[in-house]
Amino acid sequence: METSPTQTWSQRFETALHPAIAIFNASIGFDIELIEYDLTGSQAHAKMLAKSGIISPEEGEQLVNGLEQIRQEYRQGQFQPGIEDEDVHFAVERRLTQLVGDVGKKLHTARSRNDQVGTDTRLYLRAQIEAIQQQLKAFQRALLTLAEAHVETLIPGYTHLQRAQPLSLAHHLLAYVEMSQRDWERLSDVSRRVNISPLGCGALAGTTFPIDRHYSADLLGFERVYSNSLDGVSDRDFAIEFACAASLIMVHLSRLSEEIILWASEEFGFVTLNDSCSTGSSIMPQKKNPDVPELVRGKAGRVFGHLQALLVIMKGLPLAYNKDLQEDKEALFDSVKTVKGCLEAMTILLQEGINFRPNRLIQAVNEDFSNATDVADYLAAKGVPFREAYNLVGKVVKTSLAAGKLLRELTLEEWQEIHPAFEEDIYEAIAPRQVVAARNSFGGTGFEQVQRALQVARNLLDEQ
Numbered sequence: 001m002e003t004s005p006t007q008t009w010s011q012r013f014e015t016a017l018h019p020a021i022a023i024f025n026a027s028i029g030f031d032i033e034l035i036e037y038d039l040t041g042s043q044a045h046a047k048m049l050a051k052s053g054i055i056s057p058e059e060g061e062q063l064v065n066g067l068e069q070i071r072q073e074y075r076q077g078q079f080q081p082g083i084e085d086e087d088v089h090f091a092v093e094r095r096l097t098q099l100v101g102d103v104g105k106k107l108h109t110a111r112s113r114n115d116q117v118g119t120d121t122r123l124y125l126r127a128q129i130e131a132i133q134q135q136l137k138a139f140q141r142a143l144l145t146l147a148e149a150h151v152e153t154l155i156p157g158y159t160h161l162q163r164a165q166p167l168s169l170a171h172h173l174l175a176y177v178e179m180s181q182r183d184w185e186r187l188s189d190v191s192r193r194v195n196i197s198p199l200g201c202g203a204l205a206g207t208t209f210p211i212d213r214h215y216s217a218d219l220l221g222f223e224r225v226y227s228n229s230l231d232g233v234s235d236r237d238f239a240i241e242f243a244c245a246a247s248l249i250m251v252h253l254s255r256l257s258e259e260i261i262l263w264a265s266e267e268f269g270f271v272t273l274n275d276s277c278s279t280g281s282s283i284m285p286q287k288k289n290p291d292v293p294e295l296v297r298g299k300a301g302r303v304f305g306h307l308q309a310l311l312v313i314m315k316g317l318p319l320a321y322n323k324d325l326q327e328d329k330e331a332l333f334d335s336v337k338t339v340k341g342c343l344e345a346m347t348i349l350l351q352e353g354i355n356f357r358p359n360r361l362i363q364a365v366n367e368d369f370s371n372a373t374d375v376a377d378y379l380a381a382k383g384v385p386f387r388e389a390y391n392l393v394g395k396v397v398k399t400s401l402a403a404g405k406l407l408r409e410l411t412l413e414e415w416q417e418i419h420p421a422f423e424e425d426i427y428e429a430i431a432p433r434q435v436v437a438a439r440n441s442f443g444g445t446g447f448e449q450v451q452r453a454l455q456v457a458r459n460l461l462d463e464q
Contacts, residue, residue: 027326028081031088033333037123038088038116039071044219045111045199052212054110059103066100067092088120089113110211112203114233114321119199121329123220125242128336129191135343136184136249137461140177142350144457147173151450153358154365154432155270165373166365166432169356170454171445177457179252184464186245194238197222201232204320234320236310239332243307246335250300253342257293260354264290269360277353292349296342303338306331362432369397371407371430374438378429382421392418 017025043064050060070092073079081091097104147170157167197220200206200213206229213225226232263270273288281287309331313324372393379389396418400407407430415422428434440446443453 022086023083025086026083027087027329028083028085028091030330030333031117031326032081032091033329034117034120034124035074035088035092036071037120037127038092039067039074041116041119041123041199041220042092042107043067044216046107047219048212048216049106049109051215052210054209054211055103055106059106062100062103063096063107066096066104069099070095087113087117089116110200110202110207110209112201112233114203115198115201117325118201118233118235119197119220121332122194122196122198122222122238125194125238125332125336126191126221128340129187129194129242132246132249132336132339132343133184133187135340135347136180136187137464139343139347139350140180140184140457140461142347143173143177143180144454144461146350147177147450148454150356150358151447151454152433153356153361154436155361156364156368156370157445163368163370165370165439165445166436167445168436168447168450169361170450174450174453174457176252176256179255180249181457181460183245183249183252186248187242190238190241190245192223193241195221195223196238197225198232198235199225201226201229204230204233230320234317234322234325236314236325236328239328240307240310240314243303243310243331243335246339247300247303247307249339250296250303250342253346254297254300256346257297260293260349261290261297264288264354268364269357270364271354271356274353274355277349292345292353296346299338299342303335306335365432366408367406369400369407371432371435372397374430374435375407375426377438378426379419379421384419384421 016022046055046060046063046067049055049063050057055063070079073095079095081088081095085091085094093104093107096107150169150173153169154166155169155172156163157165157172197213197217199216199220200211217225226235260271262268264273273290275288277292278288279291281289310328313327317324375393375396376386376389379392380386384392396407396410400410408427412422412424412426415426429438436445437447440448443449
């Protein structure tokens with residue numbers, strides 16, 4: 001059935017839509033994104049209709065071939081639907097009827113746009129999840145490559161954005177590998193609920209035709225079918241779950257972005273930015289701006305907003321399908337586009353956009369009191385109760401700050417005035433490299449643990 005702003009839907013309607021309402025109602029401007037998936041789903045539906053005897057095998061073949069021709073026309077830019085088609089589904093059906101005649105009008109037998117769009121959206125999202133997972137792996141590999149080059153490079157570790165304890169830079173980078181791994185696994189979990197077929201649920205109540213829903217689901221690679229037709233056409237939990245997973249990906253990218261922005265500042269000076277991944281100022285010629293991480297940090301808000309939008313769309317909808325659900329697509333499409341773009345940009349930034357400055361980093365870990373905990377640990381290892389040792393070291397830091405000294409600058413006599421347990425080996429115990437190396441507990445920043453973690457991460461990526 002063709003529709004346009006100048007036509008009525010059926011004999012039920014006496015007049016056509018107002019032209020402005022037709023434009024307002026149309027989704028072709030954005031749901032054209034689904035055309036390849038609509039064609040694939042329609043081909044499976046046509047094959048199922050033929051297998052079930054609802055149409056003849058010859059008609060099924062005509063439909064499948066006609067749909068494939070539309071695919072090629074679209075890819076070559078020869079098929080470009082407009083507002084008169086309202087949505088991608090009608091656009092395909094109109095063109096199919098032009099190609100194969102009245103047989104094209106049989107394609108919609110035993111199907112509603114409600115289960116059709118649900119099928120298309122799931123096929124689209126399933127493919128996008130796979131693509132994003134591949135990007136996550138590339139991002140993780142970029143982090144690993146950088147980490148392998150900086151196992152013994154030291155960097156200040158922070159809590160409350162205050163100097164806390166020195167770390168292996170590789171350990172710091174591996175934290176983002178862990179976050180990204182959770183993102184990958186989360187998407188795999190979401191994909192299980194994306195991969196359920198609503199095709200055959202009809203408008204809301206199923207169909208009177210003897211269809212084979214499991215056959216069409218198998219053709220499309222779905223793991224199972226919805227067992228309740230009402231739920232099948234109205235469920236958008238999978239889209240919300242994806243938006244949540246996408247939001248967490250953006251949280252992690254944004255956290256790394258914020259650190260890179262700080263590290264690139266004059267105040268930190270931990271990294272320099274390469275020209276290929278930074279821009280300048282229109283008025284201050286000395287500046288080199290971290291545009292990539294700043295944009296990623298900003299774009300996180302877009303994805304968070306889409307999650308909120310999807311939740312609000314769904315929260316008050318009675319069963320089954322409602323036109324509100326048309327609004328899920330722009331949120332979903334933009335979330336996918338934004339996450340993919342940010343992952344690509346951040347991967348390039350890690351691969352060729354930043355250079356760490358080891359000399360500045362070692363200077364940074366040598367100029368603070370982040371080894372204070374190791375002094376307390378030193379005393380505890382010699383039998384002093386830890387809380388007593390903790391309080392003693394707090395006093396040492398206080399008096400050292402007042403005297404303008406670092407802990408490594410105290411004389412042995414000054415150490416022994418604090419507590420007789422101090423010996424010459426205190427200086428080795430509080431050296432930054434030893435402070436890092438000593439933290440060899442499982443999952444810690446000790447160099448042995450970092451090497452182990454690198455190998456585990458490499459093996460995991462190779463297996464996935």
